[in-house]
Amino acid sequence: MMQVAIAVLLDSLHLLRARKMFGIALAISLAIGVAYAAIGFDAEGMTLFGFKKIPNPMMTEGSENAAAFYILLFIDVIVRYWLAWVVILIGLISTISIFPDFLAEGSIGVSLSKPVSRPVLFLLKYLGGLMFVALQVFLLSLIAFLAIGFRIGEWNIGIFWAVPVVTFVFSLIYCVSVLAAVVTKSTAFSLIAGLGIWGFSLLVQWGEDLTYKFGVMMPEMGATVDVSTGQTKVAEEGDGGGARSWQRTFEGIMTPLPKTRACTLWLKRLIVFDDRESPLQGMDLGMVLTGAGDDPQMRELMVKYEARHSAWYVFGTSALFQAVVLGLAITLFSRRDY
């Protein structure tokens, strides 16, 4: 079993090495990591590469704000945009042909004629595809772990949660592409299916997020938005009911879908600091930069906003989605004649 796993995963590594996009994405990840590590803090504010000074009394060495800024820069910018968007997109494009090529006439027969069960072969091939993203995220997480350790003295292993979380997010899209590949053996259709489910689930998540802000957060802050005119006014009792109803509808649609965005945002809750109050809960990078994080009401609303869905809802239902899609793909793969 181990030998078979090595064979299939090595094959995936060879594939990644052959893909130029993997190398390019890795180089950019490295550059981003170096740029991130170059940010430091001293008594006056931020520094870049140790010499370029950006004076900021809120971001001085050893301050809570500096620590929050530095960690949130990794989570809210690098993970959220580079890893969870660009790397996943490049990963999808780079790995999309794995299954269609594997299933091609003259190729599949060699692997199926070996003493390996079809489900095992399928899963190993699938894991091989996930390596693209896992390796990229691991590299950046390692740099971030070292940078955070040296810059703000927090040697937090929790940073590496980014590896399983982002890989899981990628797998939620990739599994749909794989199912499409098993059904159609077409690379183009496989890509369209992956991008389609990703786009649709994002739209639903954005819709739910926005309606939650309009329907719950803003009335609690004492404001409401007139959706027809876009004007903000003082909230009255019963305001936001329409948005809340939409939020519930979006939430219902979202339940069986993969929650790619929500999973990425959850990362903040996984990186916990034991020796002091976490600066991350109820805070985002914008709040750190604008000082809104100091407002306890805002902080409380943000904590509530972040915690509005349970881990089961975010990860559990997403995992269930993946299990169903993969189960279907494995069943089809195992029962088909080649």
Place this chain on the structure above:
Amino acid sequence: MSVPAIEIESIQKRYGRFEALKELSLTVPAGSVFGLLGPNGAGKSTLVKSLLTIVRPTLCRGTLLGKKIGHRPTLAKVGYLPEHAKFPDYLTGRQIVSYSARMTKVVAKQATVKTEELLELVGMGHWADKRNGTYSKGMRQRVGLAQALVNDPEIVFLDEPTDGVDPEGRVEIRGIIEKMRDQGRTVFVNSHLLAEVEAVADEVAILAQGKIVERGRTADLVKSGSRFIVRALGPVPFELKAAFEREGAKVAGDRVECECEDAKGVQGIIDALRKAGVVVREVIETRTSLEEVFMRAIRQSKGGES
């Protein structure tokens, strides 16, 4: 008596209403080279794929290397080169063979030695570290053959092994097949190149429309159609002609043609001619080629169908 390498009691494969394999039975002796012949669409590849679990037969009773067909661990003792073999372009020849070795659970050290040895054997030693994408069709086929042999298989299935290979390579592949037989392995060759199969196969079966329409030892099949032509110096005398024709021979001018298994059968004709003072100019033994056997079997199967 040794266990046959393949013993199919009955195998059937249906695709909807189309019957690709019609409950055929087949026995392949261990340690022999077996040729499966048939026109395109006859079901040759379907049969091989059914034995290797690539295709799931509708009905299957039989054994492969003494184990029930479909017994997965047995596949570790099997080698397979598919028709139009397609290996990833990003892998080198060495990596392709190593992949196959790991998949069949060959011990790492042994796999390294074996990979080297086989790449040399198929003439790809110098090209082992080049990527498959840079290989010609013939080179890919050679690497494919090497990967099929890396686990020291007891039985090797070669589906159109000389497809795209140059004449020199074909001779080499024939040599490799003969060597495998000498080592006691069973080689199952699917091919439409009849002359090649005739040159190397101990036994053949002809498959047409999902049924075996002819089978037997290659030597027997071509021998069963053996003919002898006796040529006299001048026309065969009338009284002898009539006598020979009564015995089933064909006589035309100076030629007497008879069908007989071996040279003993023609001695009577020679004796009769010489007794009558006719000079025997030449005796020619002609054998039916496998191609003729094949064409005849296919024609008969079509006749049977209609």
